[in-house]
Amino acid sequence: MKLLSKPRINRLRSRLFYKIMGSYLVFMLLSVAALTFLINREIKGGLTILVMALFSLLAALIFSRKITSPIRKMEIFTRKVCNGAPAGTLLVESNDELGQLAKNINHLVLQQQEKIKLVHKEKRKLASAFTAMVEGVMILNSDNRIESMNNSLMNILGRREDDIINKTLLEVFRNMDLQNALERFKETGEPVLQEITLGGASPIILDVNISPIQGLSGGDEKTMMVFHEVTRLKKLENIREDFVANVTHEIKTPLTAIIGFIETLEEGAIEDRVTAEKFLRIISEHAQRLNRLVDGLLTLSSIELGEIKLHLEGISVVHIVENALPVIQAKARDKKLAIHHDIPTGLPLIMADRDRVAQVILNILDNAVKFTPEGGKVSITAFEDGGGYVVVRIADTGIGIPASEIPRLGERFYRVDKTRSRELGGIGLGLSIVKHLMKAHQGRVEIESSPGKSTTVSLYFPCSL
Ligand SMILES: Nc1ncnc2c1ncn2[C@@H]1O[C@H](COP(=O)(O)OP(=O)(O)O)[C@@H](O)[C@H]1O
Ligand SMILES: [Mg+2]
Known part of the structure; x- marks a missing residue:
């Protein structure tokens, strides 16, 4: 739409002014003329002029109304727009400059409303991005x-x-x-x-x-x-740092011992057969420890990377436990521990990988024997829990675990008493492997303990259908 130029607006303004002023001038002239004639008693001629003057007055009134009415409309309309009220459209039905002015006002108002809408839309977009x-x-x-x-x-x-x-x-x-x-x-x-x-x-x-x-x-x-x-990220970073520090330590300790004993042998201890045999035994223990560490780490990383393929089949827990017992019995005898097992026949088969289940049960039995003082007792039971699981429960009368430590068991290298565990040959990866393997079997581990009295580990294996 074409807007009026400044000179045109000025012209329009002066024309309006002249129109109004002209009408009033005609009215004034005619009134003066009428009065002059009346005064001169030219009654007849004066009457004609008076009638003419009245007509002129009427014409001037109609004419000036025609001009002022749209201006008044515009004034009301623009006031509404200024006050922010919904203004609608300004209706002025004339094709002269006033009509054009009204069109321009409508155009300006429309443009302004479009811009306000756009600003609101942008504001809403920003607000929702801010919130989301x-x-x-x-x-x-x-x-x-x-x-x-x-x-x-x-x-x-x-x-x-x-x-x-x-x-x-x-x-x-x-x-x-x-x-x-x-x-x-x-x-x-x-x-x-x-x-x-x-x-x-x-x-x-x-x-x-x-x-x-x-x-x-x-x-x-x-x-x-x-x-x-970044709480989670920091936690992961800390776990990674702890892990690296732990692995380094676990490797360094046996290596330092191995190197130390080899050097002592080289320096002459090899000549004394009894000492040499003793040193070789220690070297062998540390080497085995290193081997266990590497094995444990490899197992954990393959489970985590999903590289371990479970050969699932229906297996009986009685067989698994009976096969595991001889491995642990020698150690239990050394500590004068009694191992009881009471597994009912007729339990449903579990859906599991034979070797991995044996690894899990051996790990738990090893802990039970390791953390139970001489003369203690380890018992193994199994039952069906009614929720689709067969539970293998291994209980001992050992040193127990404080309740505050239980949630952390299963973290790699986490041990309640590091020195004690190390003295007993532990590396702190057993429960972590158990936890991961049970998860891979869609099962779970639960640990309950009374410090100084007992520990009970329950392994939940899903039943075979
Ligand atoms: N039966 C148990 N009695 C007491 N403490 C236990 C028992 N089983 C596990 N623990 C605690 O959990 C820790 C982690 O166990 P594990 O991962 O098997 O490591 P490791 O046997 O190499 O020490 C142990 O060091 C010990 O502190
Ligand atoms: Mg262990």
């Missing part, structure tokens, strides 16, 4: 008070919007690292990245990115803070 972001986002105003915060951050903090807004960072987070990072950012104006830890018992670790919000009108200086939760 996984990262926590917070905006600080120029007084460093919290202006807004998205849902993710409120969830991380476990706080409601009304006890956050307009507060300072320190009031909400109570974290000096974060406060110092903000001050660093304020001093330098450069983006700052800071890791913070919130909470006590189960801390949350967050990476915080502080940066300025640029391009704000009126030179406002707001600050944007993006929070990225």
